[in-house]
Amino acid sequence: MAAPRALCLPLFAVVGIAAAADHTMTSGLGMSPEQKAVVFEQAELAFAVDPAAKSLDGDAVLTFKAKSPLSRFALEFDPRYAITAFEVDGVALAAQDRPDNEGRIEFTLPKAVSVWATAPTGEPWVATAVEGEGCDLLWPCIDHPMGKPLRVIQHITVPAELTAASNGRLLGVDRNDKTWTWNWSARQPDTYAIALNVGPYELLHSDYRSRYGNSMPMDFYYLRGNRAKAEGLYAELPKMIDFFEEVVGPYPWSDDKVGVVETPHLGMEHQTINAYGNDYKKDINGYDWLMQHEFAHEWFGNQMTNADYDDFWLHEGFAMYMQPLYLEWLRGRMYYDAEMLRQRGLIAGKHPMVAGRSRPNGTAESEAIDPGTDVYYKGAWILHTLRHQIGDRAFRASMRMLVYGRLDPKPGNFKPRYATTKDYVNAVNRITGKDWNWFFDVYLHGAVMPRLDVERAGGKLKLH
Ligand SMILES: [Zn+2]
Known part of the structure; x- marks a missing residue:
């Protein structure tokens, strides 16, 4: 192996208001041999958010370590962004390699990604969410589930007095004249989990003491004026953390934080800064299902990330099943059964859960065989059925293997991992x-639910 070398790619960008390119609206198309040949060590992203102009300045410094010499490299980025400067290892690329409209550094975010809103108290309230379309809608990246940088540092500049709540640990706030810059550092976040959240936020903060003996910051950024409601939801968080830590295993990001931020959209599993927009509503079971669902993705989605979107049920099926499991843990079996029955009625059964080959998001071919919301409800039912076949002890062990790759996870002895459906089936078998291949074949590779034939004859009951 040749000596590794680093590539650094600083960028400024501009975007028009045209529709996004087809390529931008897809995610997980596959990694090129060059992309597979590097370790994505760090993405340092500077965003300057100007809510009045609905514009952003962007500057990305991406650091890769090549495992062998490379003569070319490719990143994905919405082509509506015009790049105003582009350097590799400090050397500017030739002018002809650059897009035309050099010089402008403001750009308007595509509508699909951004929510430019106004807080109830009148200040700007801005959020982004790019699941489905992928990270290239917001920053230059390897738009594939396995394209995670080992670290993401963000410098988010916003009008003074506004807060930019983001992924990972807050390194500090630079108070400039008319703006404040919020500096954040996150360990190995999911590519689509990088998000901007800007608003008139106030903070609820405490340290959560884990059943594993470690403690972690627990932060909730709520909109000014919502303190009483926010305190109600914040009080639910320790119970949720304890449930996940008992049933699945240690909270994966205790070195960063447990984080929630109030957003103008419903919700998204943005790593260590879960987007919450459920308006503090408790459902019929007396808890905030949205908060619990998004938080489940810290384990199923962020710590364990699907290696391909064909394995997406590993994110959503498990995250969905965590709501009835939580209700059983919290309130008893009747609540579990009622929630399972509700989910049973939502199974569509149009396409198999798993195609058995790469299935990127957003292509015509994958949309034609998209299992849709079955990744949630049918996914949860597969796990419900499996649990009752193999028993609680084996089922919990299978979740630990899937999430941590080991049966004895403790804070500090595991790293984020990628997993496939086959990995999970193998874990259950082991x-x-x-x-159990016969079981998974029926439920994952067949679209419709299996039929139960019942025969009664001569005092005998035959089930097939
Ligand atoms: Zn989800």
Whole structure:
């Protein structure tokens, strides 16, 4: 192996208001041999948000370590962004390699990604969410689930008095004349989990003491004026953390934080800064299902990330099943059964859950075989059925293997991992000492639910 070398790619960008390119609206198309040949060590992203002009300045410094010499490299980025400067290892690329409209550094975010809103108290309230379209809608990246940088540092500049709540640990706030810059650092966030959240936020903060003995900051950025409601939801968080830590395993990001931010959109599993927009509503079961669902993704989605979007049920099926499991843990079996029955009625059964080959987001071919919301409800039902086949002990062990790659996870002894459906099936087989492929074949590779034939004859009941 040749000596590694680093590539640094600073960028400024501008975007028009044309529709996004087809390529931008897809995610997970595959990684090029060059992209597979690097370690994405760090993305340092500076955003300057101007809510009055609905514009952003962007500057990205991306650091890659090549495992072998490379003569070319590719990143994905919405082509509506015009790049105003582009350097590799400090050397500017030739002018002809650059897009035309050099010089402008303001750009308007595409509508699909951004929510430019006004807080109830009148200040700007801005959020982004790019799941589905992928990270290239917001920053230059490897738009694939396995394209995570080992670290993401953000410098988010906003009008003074506004807060930019983001992924990871707050390094500090630079108070400039008319703006404030919020500096954040996050360990290995999911590519679509990088998000801007800007508003007149206030903070609820405390340290949560884990059943594993470690403690972690627990931060909730709520809109000014919502303190009483926010305190109500914040009080639910310790119970949710304790449930996940008992049933699945240690909270994966205790070195960063437990984080929630109030957003103008419903919700998204933005790593360590979960987007929350459920208006503090408790459902019929007396808890905030949206908060619990998004938080489940810290384990199923962020710590364990699907290697391909064909394995997406590993994110959503498990995250969905965590609501009935939580209700059972919190309130008893009747609540579990009622929630399972509700989810049962939502199974569509149009396309198989898993195609068995790469299925990127947003292409015509994948949309034609998209399992849709079955990744949630049918996914949860598969897990419900499996749990009752293999028992609670084996089922919990299978979740630990999937999420941590080991049966004895403790804070500090695991790293974020990528997993496939096959990895999960293999884990179940290994833990139970039996071959469950017949079970997964029926539920994952068939679209419709299996039929139960019942025969009664001569005092005998035959089930097939
Ligand atoms: Zn989800």
